[in-house]
Amino acid sequence: MQGLKKVSLRIAVVTADGKAPEPKRLEFLKPIFKADDTLVPSSAKGLSTGKFDAGLFLGVCGSTPVSETAARVKLPVMAVEPYMGFHPYHAAFYRDLEARKGIILPALNPEEIADSIQAVRARKSLAGTKLLVVDMHTNDFRAKEVRAFTKGCRKHLGVEIIRRPASEMKSMASKYSDAQADKILDGWYKSVLEGSGEMNEKYMRQVAKLYLAERALLDETKALGITVEDIGAFLLSKPSEVMPNITYGPLVCEGFLAAEEGDIEVLASELLLMAGLGTAATMSNIYLGFRNRFRDLGDHTKYVPEMELEDVRQSMSDNHVTAAHFSASGVLPPSMMEEKRYKVMETLPAWPGQGMIMSTPKLGQVILARLTADASGIHTVPGEADTRLKGNQYGWYRGSWYIRIPSVMDFIGRCLYQHYAICPENRRFGVLQILTKNLLGLAER
DSSP states (O other), rough: OOOOOOOEEEEEEETTTTOOOOOOOOOOOOSOOOOEEEEEOOOOOOGGGGGOEEEEEEOOOSTTTHHHHHHHHTEEEEEEHHHHHHHSSGGGHHHHHHHHHBBOOOOHHHHHHHHHHHHHHHHHHTTTEEEEEHHHHHHHHHHHHHHHHHHHIIIOOOOOEEEEEEHHHHHHHHTTTTHHHHHHHHHHHHBBBBBTTSOOHHHHHHHHHHHHHHHHHHHTTTTSEEOOOOOIIIISSOOOOOOOEEEEEEEHHTOOOEEEETTHHHHHHHHHHHHHSOOOOOOEEEOOSSSSSHOSSOHHHHHGGGHHHHHHHHHHHHHHHEEBTBBOOSSOGGGGGGSSSBBBEOOOOSSEEEEEEEBBOOOEEEEEEEETTTOOOOOEEEEEEEEEEGGGGGGGSSSEEEEEEEHHHHHHHHHHOOOEEEOOOOSSSSHHHHHIIIIIIOOOO
């Protein structure tokens, strides 16, 4: 299985007077760290080495000259008492750090301290991670967007974006034999897919060859995730070619991140959710329509604009958004789907002859997120997936889900794009917030 790299932390522990504490004063801290983490009694001078992932300050009472050093070297720090909670003695220290633009780790109680340490670990695990975008290399405007986002990811996240041409991936796929494809399909039918479903074996062989090309690129680049410009490079080519969408199910089952449409921004958002929340995410289009009037129809072709407007009004009044992508709920990772295997479906009625995977999303608390175009900010929205919509009568939207969010009007005002990453909220939202706001300095949109 793939995943973020495992990291150990090196933590500086300093007293308010800038001296290294006696080792015995570190005992109460050990339970919140892992066995391979290192707590280093350090002096204020020692902080300047830049060899620490975070700093803990003991015995703080008011402002201290050591805060200047911590702020200067951009070391994330917190004041810690033996009872593991905030004390008014810490207030002036934090205000001093804030004035110096230092990095403050929340430490209100034991749970928040644990979240801060986990966020430090998540940031370190992100450093050097690679993501792969495969596109046509013919759209100059999109190329400019990807370059700007790549620069922003390197600067703000420490993540590298690798861009490769779709023509290369197609050429690689063409070199695999039917026998190699059949071997892949046999494995999928045993554990990942419920057979070839609505697509024939010729189609599925080409899907398997595209998968082999994707895996070769992932192995070569050491990337943790991939997004392919499937519509422009495959669907809209002349003649239309088999899209790689079915491959994303097997890839996420192997621990890779995946997103459709060459959307590297949402793929990187999935990576942040994985780092902060420790769980894989899916990508979906977000809509305000397709609600009760749509659900009550026996035929999607009868869904007229007047009905859609009323559904949009309903979404605004009851604060729900509709999530659906490629006729499904998105490429759901195993932890988010009810079934143990994906079904292979045809993307009817929009794209006859093309395939996608279908699975049923689990209901419950979720987080929606998307990075800004330059990776300097992020829009995160907590919500609750509370309703599912399934049925062939819905045509393009053969599978979708409704997510209740705090305010649709607020979402409209802050929405960045039609694609958002979505993952379960597993009571670690505090870790994600500390990671994005305190450590990475991302502005909340």
